[in-house]
Amino acid sequence: MNVRARAALFAIAGASTFVLLVWGLAGLPKFGHYGGPYGAVLNRVELRERHATSVVASVVFDYRGFDTAGEEFILFVAVMAVAMVLRVQREEKEAGSHARLGARALGDTSDAVRVAGILLIGPAVLLGLYVVAHGHATPGGGFQGGLVLSSAPLILYLVGRYLSFRRLNPVSLLDFGEGVGIGGFVVIGLIGLVAGIAFLDNVLPLGRPGSVFSAGTLPVINLSVGLGVAAGIVLILFEFLEQTLMIRRR
């Protein structure tokens, strides 16, 4: 097919797609206009039913909790895929732990980066734990808090030697933490089944709305998801760093 025929085909397809796009965009509701009923219904009933001041968290972990369980497994599979693809293959070998890694791993990190990083590690861990623990009361939750928590080992890698970062992150412990975190979601759901009600239904007492120990099983699910996500993201970064810095061709 020569260039002219291809151009003609593209012109036809492009024009029809453009017409459909404009027609679809013109039929959209106005920006900022919320038309659906679910938001209004949730605003009315959620605080009474679940005592959680963050409606987003209660939708994600209670009203649509089954979908979230599936999404956590997406993260789990992604970590597993990265670990499988970046494994040590037959024609590669891993440099020993006392290897001379050269300038790239030891890095010419400036002192400003080092000081800023060291000052940031503690607040990062604290902020991550805060976001995880208050997931049902304020914006955030297990996933976001787990991500913030996982940035602490990353800062450690930025400011220090890669070898000390490696010693601080034993892979078996991270694997265990990730499995416990993501499997814990399912286990908490199964507790609902064992107690005679639906999967992922609430079994703990609903406290005073706004306090940390409220909303029943929501804080427990948040803690478990936070642990799983933090361990998973650190595992992904660890695999990438291993592949770049430690694995060499034979």
Add this chain to the structure above:
Amino acid sequence: MTAAVQAIAMFTVGLFALLVVVNRDPARQVVAMGMFGTSLAILFLVLQAPDVALSQIVVALAYPLMVLLTLSKVKERRR
């Protein structure tokens, strides 16, 4: 007032996205990607979605790092 802030945020996101695409060198694209991720997080915040903004901040941190690591490994292999 709110509409003006939202419009400015959306325009900034579009500008940085264009910057990412227009650069041809991956190392430069990574820097542009960091700016784009931050502006997107600000847009989510302005549109009243703080959960998504939190996730976006950390993901926009981790993703350029992965690209840079891949680049350095590929360059070493080619040498």
